[in-house]
Amino acid sequence: MKILVTCKRVPNPEQKLKIGAGKIDLGGASWQINTFDEYAVETALRLTEKGKGGERSGEVVVVSIGPKDVTQQLRGVLAMGADRAILVGGDDGALDADAVARILQAVVAREKPDLVVLGKQTVDGDSNQVGQILAGLLGWPQATFLASIRLAADGKSATVTREVDAGVEEKRVRLPAVVTVDLRIIGKKAVRNEALAGADAEWDETQRYASLKGIMAAKKKEIKEVALADLGVAPSPSPLMKVVAYEAPPARKAGVKVASVEELAQKLHNEAKVI
Amino acid sequence: MGSVVVFCEAAENGIRAASLPALTAGARLAEQQKGSLIALVIGSGIGAAAQDAARYAPRVLAYDDPKLGSPAGAGAPMAETFAPVMADAVKRAGATALIGTATSSGKDILPRAAALLGAGMVSDIIAVTAANRFRRPAYAGNAIEEVEVSGPVIVASARQAEFPPAPPAASVGSVENVAVPALDALGAEVVALHATVSARPDLGEAKVVVSGGRGMKAGENFKILEQLTDLLGGALGASRAACDAGMVPNDLQVGQTGKVVAPQLYIAVAISGAIQHLAGMKGSKVIVAINKDPEAPIFQVADYGLVATWEVAIPALIAEVKKIKAAG
Numbered sequence: 001m002k003i004l005v006t007c008k009r010v011p012n013p014e015q016k017l018k019i020g021a022g023k024i025d026l027g028g029a030s031w032q033i034n035t036f037d038e039y040a041v042e043t044a045l046r047l048t049e050k051g052k053g054g055e056r057s058g059e060v061v062v063v064s065i066g067p068k069d070v071t072q073q074l075r076g077v078l079a080m081g082a083d084r085a086i087l088v089g090g091d092d093g094a095l096d097a098d099a100v101a102r103i104l105q106a107v108v109a110r111e112k113p114d115l116v117v118l119g120k121q122t123v124d125g126d127s128n129q130v131g132q133i134l135a136g137l138l139g140w141p142q143a144t145f146l147a148s149i150r151l152a153a154d155g156k157s158a159t160v161t162r163e164v165d166a167g168v169e170e171k172r173v174r175l176p177a178v179v180t181v182d183l184r185i186i187g188k189k190a191v192r193n194e195a196l197a198g199a200d201a202e203w204d205e206t207q208r209y210a211s212l213k214g215i216m217a218a219k220k221k222e223i224k225e226v227a228l229a230d231l232g233v234a235p236s237p238s239p240l241m242k243v244v245a246y247e248a249p250p251a252r253k254a255g256v257k258v259a260s261v262e263e264l265a266q267k268l269h270n271e272a273k274v275i
Numbered sequence: 276m277g278s279v280v281v282f283c284e285a286a287e288n289g290i291r292a293a294s295l296p297a298l299t300a301g302a303r304l305a306e307q308q309k310g311s312l313i314a315l316v317i318g319s320g321i322g323a324a325a326q327d328a329a330r331y332a333p334r335v336l337a338y339d340d341p342k343l344g345s346p347a348g349a350g351a352p353m354a355e356t357f358a359p360v361m362a363d364a365v366k367r368a369g370a371t372a373l374i375g376t377a378t379s380s381g382k383d384i385l386p387r388a389a390a391l392l393g394a395g396m397v398s399d400i401i402a403v404t405a406a407n408r409f410r411r412p413a414y415a416g417n418a419i420e421e422v423e424v425s426g427p428v429i430v431a432s433a434r435q436a437e438f439p440p441a442p443p444a445a446s447v448g449s450v451e452n453v454a455v456p457a458l459d460a461l462g463a464e465v466v467a468l469h470a471t472v473s474a475r476p477d478l479g480e481a482k483v484v485v486s487g488g489r490g491m492k493a494g495e496n497f498k499i500l501e502q503l504t505d506l507l508g509g510a511l512g513a514s515r516a517a518c519d520a521g522m523v524p525n526d527l528q529v530g531q532t533g534k535v536v537a538p539q540l541y542i543a544v545a546i547s548g549a550i551q552h553l554a555g556m557k558g559s560k561v562i563v564a565i566n567k568d569p570e571a572p573i574f575q576v577a578d579y580g581l582v583a584t585w586e587v588a589i590p591a592l593i594a595e596v597k598k599i600k601a602a603g
Contacts, residue, residue, distance in 0.1 A: 123531050131386075135354070136391050141355055166351075170469070172463065245421040246418045256578070264581050272579075
């Protein structure tokens with residue numbers, strides 16, 4: 001089982017966003033891997049494991065698009081346990097979802113994975129498009145916003161659950177396929193490869209963090225840097241969607257402190273009329 | 276000149292109420308483009324939905340085929356078959372735009388349709404500002420983007436809460452039953468649809484959300500928040516810190532890395548108010564913060580702040596709410 005996972009760097013969501021003159025100033029931002037992409041890495045790793053900390057079988061390849069600095073974040077992902085990484089050089093801030101998906105399509109053509117796992121969205125652009133566009137371009141089945149995934153023992157299909165408006169949908173897709181993961185995917189029993197792990201296998205309810213051993217091992221792992229031209233993708237795919245300006249949302253007014261629970265309840269009832 | 280195709284999701288007896296905001300967004304875009312509105316209804320046995328859609332748009336394209344239903348019988352839309360049908364409708368109508376509501380189906384299918392059309396897509400629009408310009412939130416609502424889409428076709432999803440439901444038009448439109456193109460599900464199938472049985476509303480749609488933070492100390496302490504939540508008919512949430520500490524499952528997480536909520540009433544209990552949490556809830560109409568630390572940043576966004584421990588405040592608040600309900 002070969003799994004391709006996408007990872008995008010995003011500005012740390014704990015930092016306050018600097019918006020001025022129609023632009024976002026990311027000059028002082030610290031960067032980290034998009035959280036949903038970390039969940040995607042965790043998902044891929046679990047799909048290659050016999051259980052928590054168990055023997056591994058299969059390969060997890062991570063791909064990112066961005067400047068050379070991203071190697072730093074990719075080292076972190078390799079330290080989690082991914083086997084190797086590909087960094088496609090490009091201006092991640094200027095690419096729209098369509099351009100990203102076309103680059104990934106070229107990477108898929110090269111790597112020929114059985115499964116592509118993405119986070120459902122990045123926490124900066126919030127577009128929630130790339131996985132679906134990639135599946136459309138490849139003509140592969142898709143399963144989005146996964147709460148769980150079970151790979152069949154024969155490695156030919158995956159059965160997933162996904163949260164939809166009406167409840168929980170159970171969908172089966174033939175491999176190769178594109179899947180995107182949501183919050184619940186890091187549940188203890190949310191991910192399992194039937195060829196490797198039994199029904200009782202469970203993991204910690206979190207994405208794993210790099211161990212010291214993992215960090216040492218990651219130093220020896222490959223991060224292959226490729227240019228768009230190497231992939232046969234036009235160097236600057238013209239964006240179909242571009243952001244022309246940013247502005248800050250209207251600020252909230254500071255409210256009042258209340259002295260007691262009784263006062264709070266009365267204000268909510270009589271003033272705000274919400275209870 | 277062109278026309279705007281609006282994907283109207285089919286329910287048993289009509290189109291889903293969730294699609295009415297997309298019809299409004301579509302009408303606004305059609306106005307900007309000086310074009311007309313076309314409703315698109317896809318599924319199996321969708322006659323009633325197509326008739327319903329004709330109340331809102333002068334022209335309805337209906338793609339009715341058993342293969343567009345699902346073995347589960349719920350008619351769950353699948354991206355593999357719905358996206359090509361959407362692309363077919365856009366081409367057939369010579370349309371310049373395709374819009375749907377950002378429901379779970381809209382989010383799943385519209386980007387795939389955009390890929391098939393070679394069109395640019397803009398997600399979660401909150402306003403139409405020109406024939407190819409839109410406003411949308413990014414960074415979990417910490418920034419509002421003005422975006423421009425180029426190319427002959429625009430695909431967009433509309434935020435449900437940001438556009439009012441479309442009113443019925445003065446006259447009823449015409450329904451065209453269109454021949455469904457050859458469909459290939461690509462080996463995908465919906466095996467089952469498990470309807471939500473929870474007595475609590477969904478976190479993303481609840482009118483009241485009560486969230487607990489790391490200050491709740493342990494998972495079992497969330498039980499008292501559940502009591503308050505149920506009393507208010509709301510949904511339970513949590514901060515990332517509480518989820519990371521293993522107190523509650525990750526899917527309760529409210530914040531930039533979790534769910535973005537905008538209820539009528541948000542009650543943050545023992546939550547300090549990290550930026551990434553604020554990003555997920557500051558669109559709420561009324562925010563209440565209960566925290567023992569008077570300096571907690573959550574108070575800066577709260578309409579009503581109470582400096583108190585949850586151990587004291589929550590049982591008292593439950594009692595007060597009961598009193599109000601009994602009196603009301």
